[in-house]
Amino acid sequence: MLTAGPTLAVPLESLFGYAGQAAMIGWLILIFLPRRWRALLFVPRFLIPFGLSMLYAGLIFTHVYTVDGGGFGSLAQVKALFGKDELLLAGWVHYLAFDLFIGGWIAVQADRLGIARLIQAPLLAATFMFGPVGLALFMVMRVGYRRTLVQPLQAEPQKLQTRQEDAA
Numbered sequence: 001m002l003t004a005g006p007t008l009a010v011p012l013e014s015l016f017g018y019a020g021q022a023a024m025i026g027w028l029i030l031i032f033l034p035r036r037w038r039a040l041l042f043v044p045r046f047l048i049p050f051g052l053s054m055l056y057a058g059l060i061f062t063h064v065y066t067v068d069g070g071g072f073g074s075l076a077q078v079k080a081l082f083g084k085d086e087l088l089l090a091g092w093v094h095y096l097a098f099d100l101f102i103g104g105w106i107a108v109q110a111d112r113l114g115i116a117r118l119i120q121a122p123l124l125a126a127t128f129m130f131g132p133v134g135l136a137l138f139m140v141m142r143v144g145y146r147r148t149l150v151q152p153l154q155a156e157p158q159k160l161q162t163r164q165e166d167a168a
Helices: 012-031 036-068 075-081 084-113 117-130 132-167
Strands: none
Touching: 012 036, 012 084, 012 117, 012 132, 084 117, 084 132, 117 132
């Protein structure tokens, strides 16, 4: 016989709202604020995902074994898990934490590649709204930018050799 799990001191709707607001703050920082301030970039890259991860851990570990027929072995078991509000919220917080963490990674990688912030913004928005879609778009774009960066570097030895021949 499974138990109902502990009762939360904060209503689930409030936790849902706080988690969403924290994630939104992180996305606003990533998209609109300067990234040269490492302390500010730390917030969406690590601090908010860590807080959301802790909320997720609290929800999942206190409720995952309280659902009769729930588990991760089949779609029916997962459906049973998410039939419980606490675990549905845990799943939502999971999305928020991972999408924001990936958004932070995309932002840093895009900065390193020299991708303009105006081009990054739709990628980050796609990651915020549709997670893996934004990541896939960035990965495709990244291949194109790397090719543009690598080709001039590969051409450099030929230029160097030409310069040496000209000097001789």
